[in-house]
Each structure stands twice: as structure tokens, then as C-alpha cells.
Amino acid sequence: MPIGLAVSTVIFALRPDSSRPDEPSILSIPLVRRTRDPFAGRWSLPGGVADDDESLADTAARKLYETTQLAPAYLEQLYAFGDVDRAWSGRVVSVVYWALVRSELADQAAEGENVRWFAADELPDLAFDHNRIVEYALWRLRNKMEYSRIAHAFLGETFTLAELRRVHEIVLQRTLDPANFRRQIESSATVVATDEVVSGGRHRPPRLYRYDTTIRLADNGPLGG
Amino acid sequence: MPIGLAVSTVIFALRPDSSRPDEPSILSIPLVRRTRDPFAGRWSLPGGVADDDESLADTAARKLYETTQLAPAYLEQLYAFGDVDRAWSGRVVSVVYWALVRSELADQAAEGENVRWFAADELPDLAFDHNRIVEYALWRLRNKMEYSRIAHAFLGETFTLAELRRVHEIVLQRTLDPANFRRQIESSATVVATDEVVSGGRHRPPRLYRYDTTIRLADNGPLGG
DNA sequence: CCAAAAGTGTTGAGGGTACACCCATGA
DNA sequence: TCATGGGTGTACCCTCAACACTTTTGG
Numbered sequence: 001m002p003i004g005l006a007v008s009t010v011i012f013a014l015r016p017d018s019s020r021p022d023e024p025s026i027l028s029i030p031l032v033r034r035t036r037d038p039f040a041g042r043w044s045l046p047g048g049v050a051d052d053d054e055s056l057a058d059t060a061a062r063k064l065y066e067t068t069q070l071a072p073a074y075l076e077q078l079y080a081f082g083d084v085d086r087a088w089s090g091r092v093v094s095v096v097y098w099a100l101v102r103s104e105l106a107d108q109a110a111e112g113e114n115v116r117w118f119a120a121d122e123l124p125d126l127a128f129d130h131n132r133i134v135e136y137a138l139w140r141l142r143n144k145m146e147y148s149r150i151a152h153a154f155l156g157e158t159f160t161l162a163e164l165r166r167v168h169e170i171v172l173q174r175t176l177d178p179a180n181f182r183r184q185i186e187s188s189a190t191v192v193a194t195d196e197v198v199s200g201g202r203h204r205p206p207r208l209y210r211y212d213t214t215i216r217l218a219d220n221g222p223l224g225g
Numbered sequence: 226m227p228i229g230l231a232v233s234t235v236i237f238a239l240r241p242d243s244s245r246p247d248e249p250s251i252l253s254i255p256l257v258r259r260t261r262d263p264f265a266g267r268w269s270l271p272g273g274v275a276d277d278d279e280s281l282a283d284t285a286a287r288k289l290y291e292t293t294q295l296a297p298a299y300l301e302q303l304y305a306f307g308d309v310d311r312a313w314s315g316r317v318v319s320v321v322y323w324a325l326v327r328s329e330l331a332d333q334a335a336e337g338e339n340v341r342w343f344a345a346d347e348l349p350d351l352a353f354d355h356n357r358i359v360e361y362a363l364w365r366l367r368n369k370m371e372y373s374r375i376a377h378a379f380l381g382e383t384f385t386l387a388e389l390r391r392v393h394e395i396v397l398q399r400t401l402d403p404a405n406f407r408r409q410i411e412s413s414a415t416v417v418a419t420d421e422v423v424s425g426g427r428h429r430p431p432r433l434y435r436y437d438t439t440i441r442l443a444d445n446g447p448l449g450g
Numbered sequence: 451c452c453a454a455a456a457g458t459g460t461t462g463a464g465g466g467t468a469c470a471c472c473c474a475t476g477a
Numbered sequence: 478t479c480a481t482g483g484g485t486g487t488a489c490c491c492t493c494a495a496c497a498c499t500t501t502t503g504g
Contacts, residue, residue: 002227003275005318050228052316056307080305080320082281091277093230093320095305162455180494182457203455204501387482405467407484412465428482429474 004092007059008047010078010137011068011099013106014154014170015117025103026119027171030068033114038088039127060097068109072099073153078137086129098137100153145171149190152211158194160206161185229317232284233272235303235362236293236324238331239379239395240342250328251344252396255293258339263313264352285322293334297324298378303362311354323362325378370396374415377436383419385431386410
């Protein structure tokens with residue numbers, strides 16, 4: 001019997017917590033409820049069998065769309081999980097991706113009986129080894145957030161530095177000095193100031209920034225460093 | 226037709242260059258000559274079809290042993306390559322690992338008509354997308370060498386700091402300040418001094434060091450951080 | 451004017467690099 | 478005693494964290 005090949009994706013977005021609607025958004029991931037054994041009724045990562053005439057990344061993006069009706073702003077391969085006993089019915093190797101989607105869009109994302117968003121840090125017991133996979137994806141996201149510039153993928157076309165900083169703070173779970181954060185971002189030169197500012201707040205209007213045009217959908221991997 | 230699943234390994238060792246036997250060792254990888262189409266006669270990474278009742282890492286280690294009669298001192302998953310057209314006969318997804326083996330052992334490693342060691346930076350045109358894979362593995366190795374402490378995997382049980390420094394220099398292709406290298410390693414606390422020194426050189430006998438006992442065969446991945 | 455967040459300036463600690471210098475050995 | 482690499486000390490630079498301070502808006 002040949003080894004089965006599956007593709008799953010850990011999808012991250014910042015969403016308001018439904019139980020605390022006035023609090024700031026929290027890091028969330030969508031899960032799908034399994035309808036079949038093994039683990040019927042349990043929540044699991046969106047995914048499925050790899051398609052014959054699609055690259056693995058394309059399959060991941062397609063599954064992501066089928067689950068959330070969203071397109072990823074960032075997509076990267078996480079790991080290939082291949083332990084012998086990880087699937088409970090035959091041997092299955094899962095190539096897992098992780099993705100970031102825009103938070104404003106994620107608000108409107110499909111949710112239903114069998115698709116629901118969960119706080120990334122408070123998941124129930126998932127099917128298979130999916131808890132371990134999410135933990136690893138979380139570790140990668142937080143790691144990458146510190147040395148890379150991917151936070152913009154959670155935001156829209158333009159954003160203030162305060163918004164960008166909030167993204168970092170939510171993901172990394174600690175407060176950041178606004179002054180130092182500003183200089184860090186500016187020196188990284190990954191972001192360019194626009195002419196516009198946001199008025200309406202009871203304070204000095206912040207400038208809007210835009211991400212540098214050379215954006216790659218899927219970073220890392222053997223392609224772009 | 227189901228998607229084929231293969232496991233390949235990029236194996237690194239430091240070996241003396243056969244054409245310049247008096248020069249220091251160079252970063253080398255063993256390749257196997259393909260005997261069948263596609264790419265019959267071309268050199269390629271050791272590997273093969275994934276085994277049903279073996280983890281992917283175990284398969285990688287086994288292929289490594291079958292090719293070189295060696296055991297890896299370090300083994301880590303590199304990437305799952307899954308582009309549609311990368312194999313020229315049907316769809317094949319390759320989970321690729323990279324490994325480090327001890328240099329003294331690699332000297333005696335099997336070499337024959339269909340297995341040969343090449344300088345990692347001067348490879349011929351390989352089968353499939355293996356050139357690109359090796360390039361990525363090289364990038365990962367050099368990257369990891371800078372922030373992690375894996376160089377010892379090229380060496381034996383005990384070693385001098387000069388030997389460890391040479392490993393870094395060969396892999397990173399630049400000279401390192403002995404004084405600063407020493408402090409860097411000592412402050413990282415991954416290495417412990419033994420009582421022994423090496424006499425015989427025309428200079429002050431260097432102390433031997435041993436790696437800290439808590440060694441993991443396969444680092445990274447979802448397991449150990 | 452006041453509150454609040456935007457944005458700037460300044461200082462000090464820590465890590466890395468360059469390099470001067472002493473130590474221990476074999477020939 | 479000299480050459481050679483082992484090993485130590487130190488000054489400088491650069492980055493980052495902390496925090497005081499000025500700016501610009503809405504109320």
C-alpha cells in the first residue's frame with residue numbers, strides 16, 4: 001500500500017475575541033470539524049489529500065480558500081510530518097504549511113457548524129498530532145516575527161506604525177517601546193511612508209505607511225532568501 | 226495514479242581534496258550515479274522511495290548508511306520539494322534531509338564507480354532539481370553554522386578549539402579571529418574543557434574540549450527547539 | 451488648557467571586531 | 478632563542494533598551 005500524502009495549513013489571523021468584544025484582537029486559527037473516523041467530531045487543521053497536478057503550495061492555498069474563502073497574504077512551508085503512527089488509519093505523510101491572512105478580511109471569513117476560529121493559545125484536543133503541529137507553527141511565527149518583517153501580512157494596503165506595532169505585540173505577547181519600534185522598522189527599510197495621515201483621533205495624526213512593493217507571497221524555501 | 230514519495234539526503238563532510246592532498250579539507254558531499262532514465266548516468270543525491278514502516282528521518286539515515294556506510298552525527302529535515310514537473314516521470318514529492326558526518330570517518334567512506342564525493346561548491350549538472358536542492362542545503366548549513374553550534378558534528382569525541390574553528394572557516398569560507406572565536410564558544414557553554422591537552426606541536430599544547438553531553442541527533446523540527 | 455498618542459533625542463549596557471600582548475612548547 | 482600557535486586583555490564601535498522630551502491633534 002502506497003504512503004498517503006496530505007497537505008494541511010495552519011492559518012493565522014488577528015481577530016476580535018468573541019467572548020470579549022471590546023478587548024484587542026487575538027491570534028486565531030480556523031479549524032474544521034472532522035466528520036469521519038478516525039477522530040470524528042474532533043477539530044483539525046484544514047487540509048486534505050494532495051492533488052496530482054498542483055504544487056504543494058498551491059494545494060495549501062486552495063484548501064485555505066475552501067475553508068475560509070480567503071487568500072493568504074503570506075504562505076510558507078512548515079514541515080513534513082512523517083512519523084509511522086501519526087495517522088491512525090494507514091501511513092500518511094503531511095506536508096504542512098502556515099499562512100497569514102489579513103485581519104479585516106478574516107472578520108468576515110466563513111464560519112459555520114464545521115468551521116470555527118479558535119484562539120491559537122487555547123486550543124481543544126485536536127485530531128491526530130495537530131496540537132503539536134500548531135505549537136510548532138506558533139513557535140515559527142513568533143520566531144520569524146522577531147527577525148523578519150512579515151507582520152504587515154496581517155494588515156491592509158496601508159497602515160500606521162502603531163497598528164504594525166500592535167500586531168507585533170499581540171503575536172509576541174509583550175509590549176514594545178513605540179519609539180524604538182519606529183526606528184527599528186524605519187531602519188529596516190521594508191516600509192515606505194505615504195503622504196497621508198489618519199485624522200480623527202484625539203491626538204497628533206499618525207502617518208500611513210505602505211509595504212515595499214517587492215512583496216513575495218511565499219518567502220523562504222529554496223527560492224527567495 | 227498516486228503521488229510518489231521519495232526521501233533524499235544532502236550529506237556533508239569535510240574531506241581532503243584529492244587533487245590537492247596537502248591543502249586543508251573542503252566541504253564535500255557524496256553523490257550516486259543514476260543507472261536508469263530519466264537522467265541515466267547523471268549524478269544525484271542519495272535517496273529513494275520512502276519506506277512504509279519507517280519514519281522519514283529513519284529512511285534518510287538508512288539511505289545515508291547504504292550510500293556511505295556511515296551514521297549521521299547530525300540530521301535535519303531540509304524541505305519537501307513538490308513542484309509538479311520536478312520529476313520527469315510522473316509526480317514525485319521528495320522530502321529532503323541534510324546531514325553532517327564525522328570527517329575522519331568520511332575519509333574511509335565507501336567510494337566506487339557509482340558513488341563519489343564532490344566539492345560542495347563545484348558540482349556538475351545533477352539529475353532533476355538536485356542542484357537547487359544542494360544550494361539550499363548549503364545555505365541552511367552556513368546559516369545555521371553562524372547562530373547554532375553544530376560544527377562539532379564534523380569532529381570526533383574531543384577536539385581543540387582550533388579544530389573547531391577550522392570547521393567554521395572551511396564551511397563559512399572566511400577566516401575567524403582565534404581570540405574572539407574562543408570567547409564566543411566559551412560563552413555559548415555548549416562545550417566543556419577536558420583535562421587533556423595535545424602535545425607534539427611546536428607550540429603551546431592546546432586543550433581538548435568535549436561537547437556538552439545533551440546531544441540531539443536531529444535538531445530543530447517540531448521536537449527540540 | 452489638558453489628555454493622548456505621534457514622533458525625536460539622549461544615554462548607558464552588552465556584544466562583536468580588531469588587535470596588542472603574554473604563554474608554552476619543539477626544534 | 479626563535480617560530481608558532483595557544484590563550485588573555487582591552488579599546489572601540491554598533492545596536493538595542495530605556496526613558497525624557499517635544500509636537501500635534503480633539504475635546
